Amino acid sequence: MNTLARKATMEHTPAVAEPCAGLRSQVRQFAAEWRDAGRYTPRSDSWLRSFDLEFSKQLAARGLIAMTYPKEFGGAGRTHVERLAVTEELLRAGAPVAAHWIGDRQIGPAILRHGTRELQEEIVPRIASGDAVFCLGMSEPEAGSDLASVRTSAQTADGGWLVNGHKIWTTQAHRSTHAYLLARTASGERKHDGLTEFILDMDSEGVTVTPIVDLAGEHHFNEVRFENVFVPARRVLGEPGRGWRQVIEQLSFERGGAERALSSYPVLVELIAETARQRDDQELHAVLGGLIARLAVLRRLCFEVARAMDEGQAPVQQAAALKYLGNAFEHDVIEALRRTDLCQDPAFDSVFGQALLASPAFGLRGGAAEVLLSLIARQEART
Ligand SMILES: Cc1cc2nc3c(=O)[nH]c(=O)nc-3n(C[C@H](O)[C@H](O)[C@H](O)COP(=O)(O)OP(=O)(O)OC[C@H]3O[C@@H](n4cnc5c(N)ncnc54)[C@H](O)[C@@H]3O)c2cc1C
Structure with missing residues (x-):
């Protein structure tokens, strides 16, 4: 380098x-x-x-x-x-x-x-x-952004609960020993009431995992079906019916890490090297300068989120902001590279092509961009 x-x-x-x-x-x-x-x-x-x-x-x-x-x-x-x-x-x-x-x-x-x-x-x-x-059993066919609408149900049974339902986009479910599961255990006045979190064994009877192949032909996520799956009472996480409040906290841990800005870091390194080779391309240098400045800001945000966690907080809004800005940054890194000659080079194709095909998921997984914006806006309105 x-x-x-x-x-x-x-x-x-x-x-x-x-x-x-x-x-x-x-x-x-x-x-x-x-x-x-x-x-x-x-x-x-x-x-x-x-x-x-x-x-x-x-x-x-x-x-x-x-x-x-x-x-x-x-x-x-x-x-x-x-x-x-x-x-x-x-x-x-x-x-x-x-x-x-x-x-x-x-x-x-x-x-x-x-x-x-x-x-x-x-x-x-x-x-x-x-x-x-672990895999994460949150999303369902009719409940992604609108997570509170989950229909997977858990009903009390002797010594525990019986789970029935259908989760989707479950990353690495086919290799997981355990699942985190968000299920409805009661119907409340609001759809956010009556949700409960569970930890279950993936080898339990009644769990079926079916692969979903992505745009790049890779198998990393799945559909998971639960048919009368018994979960012992000791595997309830927290208070039954209070799952919504808990899952919101958990999402700040999901959204607030460095992977929201650095998942395509190998591509950024290539962009930096290519910019150095193109000494006369002032426009490319300016674009890279802007990206590096944004990376510094994002790293600072990651640091602030980590510091808040060290203080015992679950920084929901900060994590949403980090994810929103980090996804935009990663998208712009890939776009900047797209305008260079490098991506015409077949030898380079694997680094760039792989990131390009993965990138549509960046702004969806862990919360769609629009949903994160409304989460941040709602908090602003409250303060
Ligand atoms: C690579 C990848 C891995 C994933 N892994 C997991 C996993 O392991 N476990 C898991 O549970 N889930 C997982 N997901 C699912 C992910 O969390 C959902 O895709 C995400 O929450 C969006 O839900 P959805 O796909 O149902 O889209 P929808 O909710 O149908 O949203 C589609 C689009 O509609 C718009 N939209 C929706 N709601 C609103 C709103 N309120 N305001 C404005 N616009 C809106 C947005 O543009 C959004 O992008 C994964 C997804 C991907 C792409």
Whole structure:
């Protein structure tokens, strides 16, 4: 990488670099060893698409997942700011982190916030060791943006609950050991009432997983059907009927991380290198300058979200703003690269093509752009 490219990459957009330098170099070295041994090829969107259970377990053994969880549950007892440094480096390396990403990012924290002691002891150490792989059963065919409209139901049964329903777009369900599930357990005055969160085993009788192949021909998400699936009472997360309030908090953990701005980082690196080669293309230099400035702002926002989490908050609006702005940034990186000659080069096709085909999902998954804007606007109206 040339000087301009080096200067413009992440360590020169100040966020959390200095205090976490040791952690950063540990992650870089570990990822580089795996990459150089041919055990993975860096790629965009690795947190959702690149699955390697052994990589996740090795990270766990080094205390690099479940970093913020208490030590008594197998965590490292570190801060969200430190976790941010690690996640930035993993995304930057395009490393295969999908096996632990969802469990580590939001299910462990949700169980630690709302779960019973029994549930915490059963599940959290297994996330921390990389043994429990989680998928998210939120969206349904008629309930995506309008999540409160979920129809999957859970009815009381002897010693637990019986779940019936249909989830869709369930990332990595085909490789997961456990699912987080949002289901209706009562009908209330408002559709937001009567929702309950559950943790269930994916090998339970009555669970059927069917693949959905995406635009690029890849299989990462699925449909999941539940037919009279028994979930023991101890697997309710939090208070029955109060699921809406809890899931909103959980979404701030889902939306408020570095993956909302860095999932196509390998493409940004290519853009920086190409801009350095095109010394006379002033317009391209100006575009890159704008993008790097935005990256610095986004990293600052990630840092603020992590700091709020360290203070025990679930920063719903800040996380929505980060996701909205991060998605726009990633879209603009890809568009900037599209106007260079580089994407005519067949050898380059895989890096660019892969990010391009993944990009329509950026502004949808984890909450559509318009929905995030209205969430932010509603909060503004209240203050
Ligand atoms: C790659 C990927 C992975 C995913 N993984 C998971 C997963 O693991 N688990 C899971 O539960 N879900 C997952 N999802 C689903 C995702 O969260 C939903 O796609 C998202 O919430 C949008 O819901 P929808 O697809 O039903 O779109 P819809 O709700 O039908 O929305 C479609 C469009 O309508 C517009 N719109 C909708 N509502 C409003 C509104 N109120 N105001 C203004 N405009 C509006 C927006 O333009 C929106 O983009 C994933 C999605 C993708 C793309």
